[in-house]
Amino acid sequence: MDILFSNVKELVEVAEKEQQPISEIMIRQEMLLTRRSREDIVAQMENNLAVMENSVEEGLKGVHSSSGLTGGDAVLIQNYMKTGKSLSGELLLDAVSKAVATNEVNAAMGLICATPTAGAAGIVPGTLFAVKNKLNPTHEQMVNYLFTTGAFGFIVANNASISGAAGGCQAETGSAASMAAAAIVEMAGGTPQQSAEAFSIVMKNMLGLVCDPVAGLVEVPCVKRNAMGAAKALVGADMALAGVVSVIPTDEVIEAMHKIGQSMPSALRETAKGGLAATPTGKALEAEIFGKDKESRDTVTK
């Protein structure tokens, strides 16, 4: 079966040769691999975009998880942003609050679209719905944003990992932030190569990030890692658009992420046994939420 790209080098080469944006190359590859029509594929992505928009809106109204660990921060950040006193800038805080909004909805067992995972689901929509206000994209460009993030995510998933249990948080929020940076560049009019540079710049700053959820819940520190992931995506995109390039090529950065993930101890890969989960407060919260009786946690019969 024909495949247009299996790594970032090929992706950029095909986009340059065809004089098409990365999003278009992703759509073409999807048509080849799944034999579905362009209309079908675009319609499904439009549906995913609508789900993301709803999650952001719901989160900005203020939601709380059943554990009580997370919720309400998206509202706090939006309110602060609107005072005009923000130091980091309105667009950046808007992205951060919308990323948090999505993850707060996720933690509350609400409906979200995984990008590439549920734990990292805030970064792609958070940045998209913030950048939207600045760049005024068409509906088609917004859908294409998702295809561009998908193209890079597809490569990471196949050549490394997008699972926190396999590769730590660098594989989840690290991938999401890098994917978003690449898509911001495309939406802002950058070249495919600049998208790749943005991806590399952000991923290099996510390397080594462990997955250490308190009580095993996708809440602490996941929600705030989505916040910072969104911020890094924007800064990385701006750096690439300014002409900054990564010394290490993107595919080698992805390979490095993969190897770092493989050498991470299991305590730091979504087992809730190390890192923040193993702090005195982390352990106390776990006992509070699940009770101290280990037996009752290990076996449920109904």
Place this chain on the structure above:
Amino acid sequence: MKFRSVFEIIGPVMIGPSSSHTAGAARIGLVARDLFGRQPEWATIHLYGSFAETYKGHGTDVAIIGGLLGYDTFDERIRTAFEDAERLGMSFEFIAEEEEMDHPNTAKLVIGDKEGVMELIGISIGGGTMEVVELNGFPLRLSGHFPALLVVHDDRAGVIANVSNAIAAQDMNIAHMEVGRKEKGKMALMVIEVDQVVNDELIEELRALPNVTQVSTLAN
């Protein structure tokens, strides 16, 4: 290539909080139900690795039960799957195992009713994507993203040819095919992923073939 679609990256649309521990788990349950062909009356679910450590907080347990009840990843009824199972007469038990498996997110589902028992091992490989790696003791690789046919047969010459001829006669294309056996000349399993949905006529035809003992299907 483990991931074959952009919608495994941007997607699935799902009930939170975890794509691997909630959505992937629901899909393992859903595929098990499809292969079993009906709702089981009981289920014993063994969880390994990260699944065993963190399943409660991620809703892995309600998601697997939801899948066994036929709920997809975005079905809001996942939240009430335990209550629904009780109402629908399915009993279940979860066992957190200490044994280490190859993949950190592994679940073994033993499900059954008066008619039969099925054992399936599934792994959740990230982003809501799962694979079945063992079925009734047969090692295999099944993603659940394509319609599939599973044919249990005696390990004899010509069976594979007969099965693939029957599929070709329906003008159906095989996307991926695997044959495994436990022991030479004994029971074997064919896993055939196809591009189109499998119709009942083909299933009946396959069941009637010599040396074929069982045929089950997986809708996409």
